[in-house]
Amino acid sequence: MTNVHEREKNLYLERTRRSAEIFHKARQLTPYGVHSNYKYVEPHPLYCAKGKGSKIWDVDGNEYVDFNMAFGALVVGHAHPTIIEAIRERIENGTLLGFECEDAHKLAELICRRFNVEMVKFSSTGLEGTAHAIRFARAYTGRKKILKFEGCYHGSHDGLLVSVKPSKQKAGDPKLPNQVPASQGIPEEITSNTLVAPFNDLEAIEAVMKRNGEETAAIILEPIPMNMGFITPSPGFLEGLRELANEYSSLLIFDEIKTCGKFYHGAAGYFRVQPDLSVMSKAISGGYPLSVIAGRKPIMEKVAPGVVAHAGTFNANPLSITAAKVTLGKVLDENGFNQASRLGDDLARGCQDIIKDFGITARVQWLGISGAILFSREEVANWRSFLECDFGKWNAYYIAMLNRGIIPAGTGADEQWTISVQHSKDDVEAHLEVFKEVAPMLKRQELSMGVVEAV
Numbered sequence: 061m062t063n064v065h066e067r068e069k070n071l072y073l074e075r076t077r078r079s080a081e082i083f084h085k086a087r088q089l090t091p092y093g094v095h096s097n098y099k100y101v102e103p104h105p106l107y108c109a110k111g112k113g114s115k116i117w118d119v120d121g122n123e124y125v126d127f128n129m130a131f132g133a134l135v136v137g138h139a140h141p142t143i144i145e146a147i148r149e150r151i152e153n154g155t156l157l158g159f160e161c162e163d164a165h166k167l168a169e170l171i172c173r174r175f176n177v178e179m180v181k182f183s184s185t186g187l188e189g190t191a192h193a194i195r196f197a198r199a200y201t202g203r204k205k206i207l208k209f210e211g212c213y214h215g216s217h218d219g220l221l222v223s224v225k226p227s228k229q230k231a232g233d234p235k236l237p238n239q240v241p242a243s244q245g246i247p248e249e250i251t252s253n254t255l256v257a258p259f260n261d262l263e264a265i266e267a268v269m270k271r272n273g274e275e276t277a278a279i280i281l282e283p284i285p286m287n288m289g290f291i292t293p294s295p296g297f298l299e300g301l302r303e304l305a306n307e308y309s310s311l312l313i314f315d316e317i318k319t320c321g322k323f324y325h326g327a328a329g330y331f332r333v334q335p336d337l338s339v340m341s342k343a344i345s346g347g348y349p350l351s352v353i354a355g356r357k358p359i360m361e362k363v364a365p366g367v368v369a370h371a372g373t374f375n376a377n378p379l380s381i382t383a384a385k386v387t388l389g390k391v392l393d394e395n396g397f398n399q400a401s402r403l404g405d406d407l408a409r410g411c412q413d414i415i416k417d418f419g420i421t422a423r424v425q426w427l428g429i430s431g432a433i434l435f436s437r438e439e440v441a442n443w444r445s446f447l448e449c450d451f452g453k454w455n456a457y458y459i460a461m462l463n464r465g466i467i468p469a470g471t472g473a474d475e476q477w478t479i480s481v482q483h484s485k486d487d488v489e490a491h492l493e494v495f496k497e498v499a500p501m502l503k504r505q506e507l508s509m510g511v512v513e514a515v
């Protein structure tokens with residue numbers, strides 16, 4: 061007798077023997093055998109060999125329809141032919157020139173027009189993007205503090221690794237959350253400058269700003285938090301933040317690292333709320349490393365050699381610039397987004413029907429090409445309601461889907477699905493068919509209320 065998760069874990073072990081072998085070798089040289097902690101899954105990570113279109117293959121030859129899409133970075137899908145063609149030509153002409161690449165300004169123009177921003181600076185990763193954005197905000201305002209939201213993730217750097225996934229015990233008062241460091245090794249002096257507030261709660265944020273507003277350089281947020289499942293801002297929330305930032309002369313920073321690739325004009329365009337600075341990355345460069353710090357001219361113009369630092373050897377490297385130009389100029393057009401969004405609606409509604417038919421305690425939260433199944437009865441609106449989800453059930457769901465050839469989302473209950481422009485109706489149907497198979501197992505486990513049960 062064993063529960064669903066244990067049974068599926070055994071099946072996973074059988075199906076992924078080569079991954080296990082690599083893991084045992086890799087972990088001798090690399091902690092947990094992965095180069096980003098988020099890629100680790102129990103009992104061992106999946107090691108992959110190739111990706112094409114909507115699919116990936118692991119080293120054991122198992123095929124998966126991929127709805128993780130590299131944590132949302134591949135809205136273009138895997139190995140898009142238009143991008144390959146452009147990159148091939150670029151490789152032959154050098155991938156790093158040490159001087160500014162001729163097309164970088166053309167990409168800047170494309171981004172400014174599409175995302176309605178005035179100036180940009182290019183870096184390589186999301187982490188670098190948000191680290192620079194808060195530096196720019198501090199330099200512009202002359203203030204130290206940054207206000208972030210509990211459960212939002214802005215990259216693996218000290219200044220914003222605060223209250224990313226705090227436990228209920230450590231998180232404190234839901235209206236006035238503790239500032240919980242998300243890693244060892246972060247000096248307390250840094251954490252103390254990062255204020256924390258609950259998402260979707262303007263009253264609580266107002267109280268924090270009343271006490272700290274005069275010292276607050278910026279309010280930073282994911283306009284749609286996508287590191288606690290999938291949460292949409294409640295009506296008026298983003299507008300309220302805009303007003304609060306204005307009231308205290310703090311800057312409003314949108315971390316659009318995920319959202320910029322989920323809507324044609326990004327979340328700022330979708331919700332029609334203009335931040336002072338935004339950071340974009342992931343999907344805009346079709347699978348190559350690029351991040352963009354974008355913002356109003358007076359803030360951005362302060363960035364100058366010897367005044368406000370911005371640097372990086374691989375910044376605006378020709379490969380990433382070429383990939384981003386083709387991605388934004390030719391692949392992620394409005395038509396592609398509309399088509400992928402329709403598939404997103406089909407997937408979300410299909411999952412809702414299955415949840416209803418089998419009477420599972422779960423809900424689907426989605427908008428456009430991304431969404432998540434959250435094993436919760438109530439709407440998940442912030443970190444505290446996310447903590448109420450049944451993570452045991454999510455783990456069983458995820459591994460059972462994987463064992464049947466569907467990667468339903470990123471590796472964690474805090475992740476979501478991404479539909480790329482290369483996904484088809486068949487892919488969505490395959491996903492739903494597998495979920496129909498997995499749902500009764502989850503229901504039986506739910507009925508057993510955690511009691512060990514054979515299914």
Ligand SMILES: Cc1ncc(COP(=O)(O)O)c(C=O)c1O
Nearest residue numbers: 185186187213214215282317318
């Ligand atoms: C919203 C958000 N911001 C920042 C980051 C960090 O980006 P990177 O992993 O490229 O450093 C991530 C990564 O998932 C993210 O989801």
